[in-house]
Amino acid sequence: MAGKRSIFEEVGEVSKPAGAPKGGMIDQGRGGARGAVRIWLGVLFALVVVMIAVGGLTRLTDSGLSITEWRPVTGALPPMSEADWQAEFEKYRGSPEFQLQNSQMDLAAFKTIYWWEWGHRQLGRIVGLVWAAGFVFFWATKRIPPGWAGRLLTLGLLGGLQGAIGWWMVSSGLTGRMVDVASYRLAIHLGLAFVILGLIAWHMLSLSRTEPQLLQARRAREPKLYSLATGLMHFAFLQILFGALVAGIDAGRAFPTWPLMGDSFFPADAFYLPEGGPAVLAFFENPGLVQFVHRMSGYLLLAFALVVWLRARKSAHPATKAAFDWAVVILFGQAVIGIVTVLHAAPLGLGLAHQLMAVLVWMLILRARHRAQFPIVRSIRGSR
Incomplete structure (x- = not known):
């Protein structure tokens, strides 16, 4: 038999048993780690902005053709000895840019432009690693919000495509027809960087x-x-x-x-x-x-x-x-x-x-x- 009701108890008030589930728990369980994913995207956003800035400086200082090979893995290490530096300089001396525009350049000046291009490529590797580490972590721990795995994976695929386009752009300046990279290839390279940056920003706004x-x-x-x-x-x-x-x-x-x-x-x-x-x-x-x-x-x-x-x-x-x-x-x-x-x-x-x-x-x-x-x-x- 039910106990007596208090005269101050609201009519229609229903007492809930202890341990009853609270409203909204379904939504809470399906939300994923939106805040953490947003922070990760924020780091990627900052890195891409820095990369765009370094890429601009690389172009403005005419440094983009200083590295004449595309070595995604082994190229992460810069020249470690004077002999290594001389070997890289000799490769550059064979480029149209050196022969037609920078024939008076010495090894010290070459090192300056080499570091700009190496730094730009190194930033690309860092962006790729940060994306891969974050994506694998959130995927393995099942913290990716529902419906977001494809969007986050697309960012990584676009980043890989950006690296390939970057070399396609650099190779245009090593063929002999021009002493700089092809401007239309540069436009595609920069345009894709802005696409990636825009997608990251849009995702961050949505995840907020x-x-x-x-x-x-x-x-x-x-x-x-x-x-x-x-x-x-x-x-x-x-x-x-x-x-x-x-x-x-x-x-x-x-x-x-x-x-x-x-x-x-x-x-x-x-x-x-x-x-x-x-x-x-x-x-x-x-x-x-x-x-x-x-x-x-x-x-x-x-x-x-x-x-x-x-x-x-x-x-x-x-x-x-x-x-x-x-x-x-x-x-x-x-x-x-x-x-x-x-x-x-x-x-x-x-x-x-x-x-x-x-x-x-x-x-x-x-x-x-x-x-x-x-x-x-x-x-x-x-x-x-």
Whole structure:
């Protein structure tokens, strides 16, 4: 027989036996180690940013062709003796870059450019090891969130592809046709780095909330704004590729004037090629035309960003509006740095700053796009 009920007991209150399961335990058991995976991705993100910076310095210091072989494993060890250094120098002396451009270089100067390229490749190995160690650990301990194994595995596969493309790029400068790497191969190499970085950032943003929270947020998504942000993302990526073409042939130093290119709007001899060839090659190999395309694309990108920003001002979500505010502000700053870089004939410091600012612009556009897809919904009182 049941005991007497207290006169203060709420009607309808049901007592639960001790040890009864609490609500939400099913979700808790299926969430995986989202926080730990996010930290691991954060480490990878930082390493990829550093690698992009070192890669930019490697290109700006003309160091990319100093190592003439691709040895993914044994190449991890640098020359250990003077004889080893001399052997590496002799290999470089046989390259077109040395014979046509650096014939006066001595061993001490060679060591400087060698260390830049070796450091860039070594960072690639470190990124691969950090990814492999993290993926194996989370997979073996069954801590990968449901549905995330394929996404995390894809990052590793793209990293391996990036290494192969890196050598494909370097090999283009060892064939004899040019003294630098092919600019279009450099664009593919840098473009894939930004793809990898973008995927890592997107995954980190998604892992910052639980799956139920993401599903709930998606019900409040803004399809039109998301589509515009996707277009802005693609346009920014195209501009990054144009920037790689500029860096590949030092086109940033061709016309150190602004807003005109020399004395005219369109560069003189835009389709001239010293060695001849089809006119389409001028879009990759003529410094004036390459810089002109990068300039015009930058203006159009900024104009389109302002259109997207005006649409974002109509959003009902303050966090979404703030994300687009920052994206446009930094994009405008990037345009200013680009102009200053051109006016100073692309010195090393400004060139690197321009490239790193591109990373920031890319991240902020992706963040704004994520906010449009998964807005942070706040109540009237301001709580999430």
